[in-house]
Amino acid sequence: MSEQFSVSRELFDDVMVPNYAPSAVIPVRGQGSRVWDQQDNEYVDFAGGIAVNCLGHCHPALVGAIQEQSEKIWHLSNVMTNEPALRLAKKLVDSTFAEKVYFANSGAESNEAALKLARRWAIDVHGSDKTQIIAFNQGFHGRTFFTVTVGGQAAYSDGFGPKPGDIVHAEYNDLDSVKALISDKTCAIMIEPLQGEGGIVSPTDEFIKGVRELCDKHNALLIFDEVQTGAGRLGSLYAYMDLGVTPDILTTAKGLGGGFPIGAMLTTTDIAKHLKIGTHGSTYGGNPLACAVSEAVIDVINTPEVLNGVKAKAKIFVDGLQAINTKYNVFKEIRGKGLLIGAVLNDEYQGKAKEFLVAAMAEGVMTLVAGASIVRFAPSLIIPDEDIVEGLARFEKAIAKITS
């Protein structure tokens, strides 16, 4: 082991591209919903690596899967297929609307594949002028140039030169704003079935069903970006299952790997056939290590125990936050679904979500933000109830300091 220099937060500024502003804390190990830093300070993890560590840290089934696969075969390329990829694909097909799977390494790549497939499908089936993509203001779909342009914050896609074209944005939960844009030239609508980064915004029943109907009316594909909402996060394997709306293409990543990088695009045979041999690909997509871990994730989460557990734990969480709010009156709303929870700061604390996050960290609990005024929680789906209680007690201490 090379120990000739110390690894500290300062080193980040020396050697890393400055596109992130990481915390001063450097975690070095985790177990379940607890994490320890370099100084051995312990934290309750309500962040889950931004809705990724759906089974906490070092879950035995995941550790077992990666150990076992790591002694068999690590990588093959797509010139050959592999057993873990086919097993995972079969399980995803068996448990969703989908008939075909494409593997990628991240959410953005899965969405990139979905958008490229939608364009291919529309041009093949309906002609070269059916290329319009409708997405939503405040939506988030990743950071490749196509996906970030489809995303609903121009600030993230500005400044990089000419953008991919024929992409327009409607207002989430405003069906009329979609009606105003959609036509027979619309190729697809890309939407999160609950906006995550954009502020933990649930769709109304009328809106999400209306979007499906508009797609059907204009022969446009409906793409659900379930990168954040999927893999059990909202209490069903995928959010669409609880909405009564089935998309044509679904993307999943984050929790799908439980901490190992993987993403997937799911669709029907009829649509999938337009990504013919050679039209798209990825070196690492379908990597055996990633797929072995992900298969273990699906095996654990796609059970009534875990999925019903999400709903029960969400209630403990929301009740706890409400009890804190009764004492300190800092939130105007606590919203979200399952274990994707947003506490919206009231007018007095607008723009100060990061201060809450920093204060919480100092008390030993990791949280997230969603925009400047919402504290976000995305803990492990199997976080022990005691850890919820302990983490919220620490969060309350942070709030007591901020409000004193």
Ligand SMILES: *Cc1c(COP(=O)(O)O)cnc(C)c1O
């Ligand atoms: C995080 C996220 C992405 C991007 O995923 P990456 O793995 O960072 O590329 C895309 N869509 C949604 C809804 C997300 O929350």
